[in-house]
Amino acid sequence: xxxxxxxxxxxxxxxxxxxxxxxxxxxxxxxxxxxxxxxxxxxxxxxxxxxxxxxxxxxxxxxxxxxxxxxxxxxxxxxxxxxxxxxxxxxxxxxxxxxxxxxxxxxxxxxxxxxxxxxxxxxxxxxxxxxxxxxxxxxxxxxxxxxxxxxxxxxxxxxxxxxxxxxxxxxxxxxxxxxxxxxxxxxxxxxxxxxxxxxxxxxxxxxxxxxxxxxxxxxxxxxxxxxxxxxxxxxxxxxxxxxxxxxxxxxxxxxxxxxxxxxxxxxxxxxxxxxxxxxxxxxxxxxxxxxxxxxxxxxxxxxxxxxxxxxxxxxxxxxxxxxxxxxxxxxxxxxxxxxxx
Numbered sequence: 001x002x003x004x005x006x007x008x009x010x011x012x013x014x015x016x017x018x019x020x021x022x023x024x025x026x027x028x029x030x031x032x033x034x035x036x037x038x039x040x041x042x043x044x045x046x047x048x049x050x051x052x053x054x055x056x057x058x059x060x061x062x063x064x065x066x067x068x069x070x071x072x073x074x075x076x077x078x079x080x081x082x083x084x085x086x087x088x089x090x091x092x093x094x095x096x097x098x099x100x101x102x103x104x105x106x107x108x109x110x111x112x113x114x115x116x117x118x119x120x121x122x123x124x125x126x127x128x129x130x131x132x133x134x135x136x137x138x139x140x141x142x143x144x145x146x147x148x149x150x151x152x153x154x155x156x157x158x159x160x161x162x163x164x165x166x167x168x169x170x171x172x173x174x175x176x177x178x179x180x181x182x183x184x185x186x187x188x189x190x191x192x193x194x195x196x197x198x199x200x201x202x203x204x205x206x207x208x209x210x211x212x213x214x215x216x217x218x219x220x221x222x223x224x225x226x227x228x229x230x231x232x233x234x235x236x237x238x239x240x241x242x243x244x245x246x247x248x249x250x251x252x253x254x255x256x257x258x259x260x261x262x263x264x265x266x267x268x269x270x271x272x273x274x275x276x277x278x279x280x281x282x283x284x285x286x287x288x289x290x291x292x293x294x295x296x297x298x299x300x301x302x303x304x305x306x307x308x309x310x311x312x313x314x315x316x317x318x319x320x321x322x323x324x325x326x327x328x329x330x331x332x333x334x335x336x337x338x339x340x341x
Contacts, residue, residue, distance in 0.1 A: 029104070034139070040073060040098050042136060047103040050110035051124075062158065063122040065129065066110060066150075068142040070101035072130035074162060075202035077274045078229055081129050083265035092266040097202065100136050107145030114153040123156040123181070133163025135202070144172055151176035158183045160226065164204040164212045170219045177221060185224040186213050186253075190235055191244035198278055199231070206244075210251040217252035225253045225317075227308075229261035232289055232296070233282050236260070236304060242311055249315035256317040258308040260301060264294040 027046040034042075052065045071085055075097040082092035090099050103109075113119065126132050132143055147169065150157045157180065159166070159173070166173075166184075176182055188209045190196045196206055204212070216223040225248050230236045235244075241258070248256060263271055268290070276283050289296060296304075312318050 037073075037135060037139070040100060040135075042139070043099065043101045044104045045101055046105050047109055049113070050103070050106045051113050061123070062125040065125045066106070066146055067126075067129045068103050068106045068132060068140070068146065069130050069134060069136055071096050071099050073097060073100060073135045073202045074131055074200060076200045078199070078231070078261055078263070078267065078271050079130075080262060080264060080267055082267045082270060084129065086266065093270050100134075102136060102140050103142070104140065106142055107149060110146060111149045111153075114149060114155060119153070119155075121153065121155045123158065124150055125158050125160070127158075127160030127185075131161050131163050132159065133161040133165040135163075135165075137163065137165050144169055147172055147176050151179045151182075154180055156181040158185070160185045160187060162187045162200075162203045162209065164208050167212060167215055170215060170221075174219045174221060182221075183224065184216055184221055185226055186216070187226040187228065188213075188244070188248065189227050189229060190231075191240060191247065192235070195234060199234075199274070206247075210247055213248065213251040213253050217254075222254040223252065225256045227256050227258040230258060230304060231261050232300065233285055234279070236307070238307055238311075241308055245308075245311045245315050245317060249317055253317060254319050256312060258304065258312070260296045260304055262294050262296075263290055268294070 027048070029044045029046055032042045032044060033040070050066055052067065054063055054065060070088065071090070072079065072081070079096070082096045085092050085096040085099070088101065090096065126143075126146065132146075137143055147157070157176075159182075173182065173184065186209055188206060190200060191206050193206065196203070203209075213223050213225065227241075227244065227248070230241075235241075245256065261271075272283065272286065275286060289300060
């Protein structure tokens with residue numbers, strides 16, 4: 001079992017004997033509920049490793065990831081990382097949204113691993129699993145230590161987030177970019193406020209993320225934007241893409257990547273349950289689109305590319321594609337390998 005390697009014994013046994021077996025294996029210290037985070041439980045664990053080696057890294061633009069959290073309060077209906085919660089004996093639906101595992105000692109462990117003579121300063125990707133700037137980061141403040149540790153060790157890094165909490169660390173991130181290669185990307189795929197509230201209920205609003213893009217650029221950093229996942233028949237119209245990309249360009253983004261929704265594992269059932277409630281007229285179309293598996297058929301992908309590329313060119317959003325392959329590879333590959341987390 002992957003999690004056995006992460007277990008930390010305290011006096012020979014886990015601290016909370018009543019914890020789920022997955023959390024016991026992970027080294028649970030305590031579970032916390034606080035009034036500021038109503039409906040959420042934080043499970044504080046002690047990790048043995050911080051650097052996660054990416055399987056088949058030769059096919060990706062990064063070899064390692066660091067994830068301070070498992071589970072995510074963003075509660076995106078389509079989140080590709082939902083199945084990873086099942087390795088902790090949680091469900092991939094409501095538990096993923098409300099039961100957040102926090103590696104409270106991740107900075108200490110990361111610094112120790114970066115000091116190893118064998119460390120070759122490979123690029124580290126932050127945000128390939130769950131969002132490093134989700135709400136829990138406001139309480140635990142793991143990211144400043146992670147960013148400092150990587151920059152001080154000379155390790156390049158990339159950050160991908162939907163969380164406007166990144167603003168808190170902009171000065172730190174800009175300083176780190178003077179020390180090591182560093183890229184920042186914001187995920188923004190839904191421009192319609194009503195649809196956003198329904199499909200991404202725990203995330204900052206589209207307008208807040210547009211303001212974040214501007215703040216990143218004002219800090220002297222490039223900002224890539226992930227317009228992903230595009231939701232078939234909901235956010236894939238030329239009108240929606242045009243409106244969203246024009247706003248992204250006006251906010252100052254350097255470049256974008258556009259690609260469609262993937263539905264793997266238990267994420268498929270969770271998303272389709274929401275679709276049946278919110279847009280029952282689309283369930284038949286989705287079953288047809290995904291009848292052969294988790295990915296959209298080539299004909300749809302070709303259509304989306306042909307629709308998006310002229311808009312990307314029109315708004316000058318193809319200036320810097322350094323983050324693009326990184327982010328796409330993370331989204332496509334990471335959730336298929338639980339050893340990343």
